[in-house]
Amino acid sequence: MRKLSLMAAVLIAAATLFNSCKKSTKTDPASVSQEILSQIKALGFSTNGATPHEDGYLVEGDIFLSKENLSGLEQSHNLIYANEEHYRTTNLVSTSGGTRTITVSLNTSQANFISATDEAIRRYNALNLTVRFQRVAGTSANINIVTFYQVSNTLGSAGFPTGGNPFNRIQMNTYWYTPSIAVNALATTIAHEMGHCIGFRHTDYMNRAYSCGTGGNEGASTVGAVYIPGTPTGPSAGSWMLACGSTASNFNRPFTTADQTALNYVY
């Protein structure tokens, strides 16, 4: 999830202006090769702002694609172009027809992180889904939440399931998530990144401006954006999977009715 801020909007506008002044110079996004950009695009993700990140790439603000993802995500043509409905990737967590417990660990003892992780887990488990979450000690859980510090608009990032297993790492930016950030604001972003880990895409992926104010379409997907039946065909206000969020003290996106429909349908 990315942070929506006036400064970001101003910077984006300034960058747009700047780019338009030097059109003759080719401006590739942060040294990602054309081949990789083609792979990202082929998977249905936007190449706008794609940046190298550790052993892979960060796309659409907070989604980590490993090199394996780039070669391994399943192909699907089950796509509906629409507004702000709910979407999942073609890769989900396998529950083998039963209920699967997904363990979650945390690498920080910062009090609001502990409370927020427990709150995010509580929100999911309250829905009695076929995936359940449980916080455990250590660093070898199914999903490990790790903190990092970076002066950027990234609040947190995660990736999508592979091989029937959840993505195993959520990164949370302590530049934003200081000890004074409200638990519900932090829990909302952790729940959002957990949503990616189990296969959910941004509710507003076709129109990021819905939650980000700017940004438009994350990409004309040919794969990996499967409409979830029963979710609204209009804007899904307040969804936990909207692309942009906030660290304001009153920011909170518990599961809406549409979110619950989507989660219950998939799990």
Ligand SMILES: [Zn+2]
């Ligand atoms: Zn996201």
